[in-house]
Amino acid sequence: MFWFSWYSLSLFTPIVFTTPSSVSLLSLGIIDDGDDESFLASVLVENSSLGFSRNIFISLTCRFVSNISSSSIVFPLSICVYNLLIRFKISLWGGVLVALDIRGFRFSLDGISIRRCGIEDIGGVIGVNRRTLPENYSTSLFLAMLRRFRDIFFVAVDISQDSIIGYCMNKLEYNTKSFFAAKKVTKGHVFSIGVLHEYRRRGIASALMVVSLKHMFMLGASEIFLEVRVSNTPAQNLYNKFGFEVVMRVPRYYADGEDAYVMAVPRERIESLIDELYLRLRELGVLEE
Numbered sequence: 491m492f493w494f495s496w497y498s499l500s501l502f503t504p505i506v507f508t509t510p511s512s513v514s515l516l517s518l519g520i521i522d523d524g525d526d527e528s529f530l531a532s533v534l535v536e537n538s539s540l541g542f543s544r545n546i547f548i549s550l551t552c553r554f555v556s557n558i559s560s561s562s563i564v565f566p567l568s569i570c571v572y573n574l575l576i577r578f579k580i581s582l583w584g585g586v587l588v589a590l591d592i593r594g595f596r597f598s599l600d601g602i603s604i605r606r607c608g609i610e611d612i613g614g615v616i617g618v619n620r621r622t623l624p625e626n627y628s629t630s631l632f633l634a635m636l637r638r639f640r641d642i643f644f645v646a647v648d649i650s651q652d653s654i655i656g657y658c659m660n661k662l663e664y665n666t667k668s669f670f671a672a673k674k675v676t677k678g679h680v681f682s683i684g685v686l687h688e689y690r691r692r693g694i695a696s697a698l699m700v701v702s703l704k705h706m707f708m709l710g711a712s713e714i715f716l717e718v719r720v721s722n723t724p725a726q727n728l729y730n731k732f733g734f735e736v737v738m739r740v741p742r743y744y745a746d747g748e749d750a751y752v753m754a755v756p757r758e759r760i761e762s763l764i765d766e767l768y769l770r771l772r773e774l775g776v777l778e779e
């Protein structure tokens with residue numbers, strides 16, 4: 491009967507772990523060795539806000555009653571180890587395997603939140619734009635984009651400072667020629683994206699892209715495109731990770747005469763990737779919706 495309780499609790503643990511809690515109960519059981527009852531618990535501590543590349547595992551095995559025979563503890567202990575392995579495998583799945591499977595995405599978003607841009611954020615967005623890009627649009631363009639495409643305009647916020655540290659401004663273009671088929675489609679356009687220098691390489695632009703693409707798909711986009719300077723390797727690397735490919739080169743696209751690549755990706759190529767990353771970001775508590 492008591493072994494059964496171990497088994498049944500073991501079965502429950504994956505459900506417990508899928509919640510973004512900071513402490514999860516790994517397993518819990520009571521052993522009856524004939525003389526005494528012992529209580530064994532294995533606890534896993536996970537700091538979800540650090541992101542799945544930095545999960546912390548602490549396994550505590552507590553024996554509250556000590557005088558039980560070594561043989562009676564072997565089985566529950568092996569269940570604990572087994573559960574740890576399951577959890578580790580889930581973490582591998584969430585961290586390492588997913589990273590491999592979905593092209594190496596890593597998020598380190600402690601203290602960062604992603605939410606829709608509000609009118610009060612426009613000053614912060616313009617500040618980030620001025621510091622990150624030579625394409626400095628007018629305030630009225632930002633306001634017009636906010637008015638027209640509020641549902642797909644996102645900001646990244648440093649929670650401790652309550653300041654905007656990144657943004658992704660998007661638009662939808664209806665009934666335009668597809669890059670991938672001979673038909674007219676709705677396209678999502680990543681119009682402008684930037685992350686302050688001191689916050690880079692933490693997955694913030696990736697997270698902004700995930701949220702933006704997810705919502706553009708929800709609004710009917712069947713492909714996504716953007717323009718990028720031919721010299722902008724960091725941004726091209728970012729887009730390559732999302733499966734974008736160069737579909738066109740536009741000579742002298744930028745005001746200073748530099749050419750642009752137009753990069754695009756069809757929805758079917760990345761939708762499952764976006765869904766998976768979006769779910770993970772939501773579990774990590776990064777998304778404020």
Ligand code: COA
Nearest residue numbers: 622683684685690691692693694695696718724725727728
């Ligand atoms: N060099 C090479 N690759 C880079 C890079 C760099 N400096 N910065 C980002 N990347 C690529 C990498 O493949 C990276 O994955 P990795 O860290 O696992 O190697 C991937 O992009 C995702 O990086 P992420 O941390 O999500 O991006 P970020 O938050 O650092 O922001 C930009 C990336 C491009 C938005 C940021 O560098 C920026 O604001 N640049 C100036 C504005 C700009 O160029 N906007 C795009 C205009 S089209």
